Amino acid sequence: MFRLDPNFSHQYKDLFLQITLNTLVGVDCLICFRSSQYLFKEFNPNLLAHKRAKGVFFVDPLTILLFGIIGFVVVVGIISVLIYNSLVSTLKQVENAWAQIDVQLKRRADLIPNLVETVKGYAKFEKGVLEGVTQARAAIMGAKSPKDSAKADNMLSGALKSLFAVAEAYPTLKANENFKALQEELSSTENKVAFARQFYNDMVMKWNTMILTFPNNLFAGMFGMNKEKEFFQVNDEERKAVKVDFSKM
């Protein structure tokens, strides 16, 4: 019934736990320090015997020091487990975010045949534009490397843009319910691809921040989880605006 959600605990539980554990570590260090101080500087066997004789509850400093060290090790152990778990769950979130981008890209590719069928009926529609879209989709399906699929992806965006630009000149096509629905679907899918990439970048930012901030940075190297991830970026040649070339149609 009172399941602790990872997002919620990130807000409240984390702060509460951090304060508690840091206080414990601080108190522990204080105990170790004071008891070792007593042990090495002020050690007075007569004082110890005197206090025991008085019947006051007295534990000798060596025991306190040992308990302090054990307590310190236990608390650090708990902290390292918590940090390890949060690192693992964030890493999985980053991987999931990357996979989600592909889901949206595939969805866009799947919508294309439907669009081509709807537009084909308008016989006067420029064949070249339709062919451009079909070819771009084929390129995506056949892409072998991430670089190829990024190029094909860009080609498809450009082809779709020119298709919708040309469709402006066909009022009957524009009014076609199917076409309007497809237009909304495709534009929504383009948005979803963009937002999926944005979410991936947000997760990468969260991960990079997590492995670099204190105290996680102390433990991340130990667990082999200190590699920063790359942001999804548009490289320079893709940044150039896609040219709509009507001469080739």
Place this chain on the structure above:
Amino acid sequence: MPMDFYKQISDNKRMTYFLFLAFFVLIGVLAFLFSYLLGGFNIYGLSYFMIFGFLTIIFALVSYYTCDSIVTFVSGAKEAPQEQFKQLHNIIEEMCIAGGIKKPRVFVIDDTAINAFATGRDPEHSVVCVTTGSLTRLSRDELQGVIAHELSHIKNYDIRTMTIATVLVGVAVLLSDLILRFAFYSKGSSDSKDSKFFIILLVVAIILAALTPIIAELIKLSVSRKREFMADAGSAELTRNPLGLASALEKINKDKEPLEAANKATAHLYIADPLKGQKLFMASWFSTHPPIEERISALKGMK
């Protein structure tokens, strides 16, 4: 400052912690005064407090777990099928991808006013509701900003925060009520120096107890306003387009028509105050939402 919503989000989170700290300080002071004045825990007062405190928590838990069904029922909202409201569903799905949360159930209210609300204890049991007026009168970007604001509320567990705040108000009010009731039974001290201090403390306690309902309510409303700012910044974080929400708020501001489905109990959930001047206390301190002009300028400053 370009894209400064991160700072706004963390500032508002910090303010929420401080405000909750203020709650606990208030309750702590009241509890201390209560026990001091009575020279120890009075069994009648304690049992009264425990019964009503328990009931407050039960009511809060019930409302927390059923808030999604209750509010939609009270507002007359109807489930919005995907075939009929394709664009709305698309916008919500886009924002869920950007926020990494599960898609909530979608409802619509048939009203020409522009407004929206979100409720639900966590993203798995959440509901988003939009008026049909918003669908016709807002552009796609503006509607996206509004939806992103509501989804930020769900993502930030604001319903949970406000329920906790309500419980704290209830506890503070109960304690203050107890102090006022049992003030007459307080034992004085025989020592003259002590009794002067005691009387001063008694007077202070009575004044504080009388003012506590207002103070606690003000703290809760302040939390509500901070969460609204945080949701605005969260909307900018999701859409990366603060101007969308800003122009939607401008449209809402110009529209003087109140939302018929809303009442005082549900008003705090909506994106903008739906009662538009029908309330008794109009001062900004008593408002669940920050002034719209301030929200618009904060959003424009993020660009």
